[in-house]
Amino acid sequence: MSIYVKITVLVVSVAILAIAGFSFTGGEASAGEPLPGFAFIELFTSEGCSSCPPADELVSRIGKEYAGKPVYILAYHVDYWDRLGWKDPFSSAQWSERQRQYSRWFHQNGVYTPQMVVNGKTEFVGSDESKLRKAIMSPGTPASTPLNLQLKSLSPGVAVINLTFPKVDGQELYLASVQKSATVKVTRGENSGLTLPHTNIVRSLQQVAPGIGQVSLVLPKDFDPRNWEIIGFVQNTQTGEILAASTVNSAPRLN
Structure with missing residues (x-):
């Protein structure tokens, strides 16, 4: 069963570029046929929704299939299911708000789970594999904004990043801290009795001021570089379109 919640929306912006290694690199495919562009996939999901596990499983398969290629996955666990019998440990009102912001960009009357958004330009039911694959093969917008991130140091609770990102209107x-995997046994709600695996769970999202210099990214308390990465992304504030994307998967040692 899916849930449909009517809510108003704010406008947010998000961008692309990830770093959990010693340097920033581009997102070129390492093997196989090159994609026509990049694919930035955002899944809005919840452990309390019985329709969501197939969508979670789909992004997990897609992530493995397109490993090393410019396909980026962020899974946001919304909180509006929490009142219906099971509190998702990864849920956040911030992720529900981000989904509502997309609802405004898409001129929708509400939000639902599971929902997939690709490149900030198209949305559909998150378990629809054919639509996801079609969206992945649709050309992304070439990066037009000079963007350079390099990890300088990583300490418990903080990542210091060298930043070059000139201010561009709109x-x-x-930067998002993303937990690559987790498994949770659900004991109540629609998925009671199931053990649910998760992929690329967004745990924090921080806006970064443009300029040239350094930025301190606050990391979740349980951040472990062996199972996390830091993803950055640039987003058009008027349309929601994602303008560039990249990620680094190597794991630096904590200082």
Whole structure:
């Protein structure tokens, strides 16, 4: 069963570029046929929704299939299912708000789970594999904004990143801390009795001021570089379109 919640929306911006290694690199495919562009996939999901596990499983398969290629996955666990019998440990009102912001960009009357958004330009039911594959093969917008991130140091609770990102009207840069995997046994709600695996769970999202210098990214308390990465992304504030994307998967040692 899916849930449909009517809510108003704010406008947010998000961008692309990820770093959990010693340097920033581009997102070129390492093997196989090159994609026509990049694919930035955002899944809005919840452990309390019985329709969501197939969508979670789909992005997990897609992530493995397109490993090393310019396909980026962020899974946001919304909180509006929490009142219906099971509190998702990864849920956040911030992720519900981000989904509502997309609802405004898409001129929708509400939000639902599971929902997939690709490149900030198209949305559909998150378990629809054919639509996801079609969206992945649709050309992304070539990066037009000079963007360079390099990890300088990583300490418990903080990542210091060298940043070059000139201010551009209508664009904003964000960095997301993403937990690559987790498994949760659900004991109540629609998925009671199931053990649910998760992929690329967004745990924090921080806007970064443009300029040239350094930025301190606050990391979740349980951040472990062996199972996490830092993803940045640039997003058009008027349309929601994602303008560039990249990620680094190597794991630096904590200082």
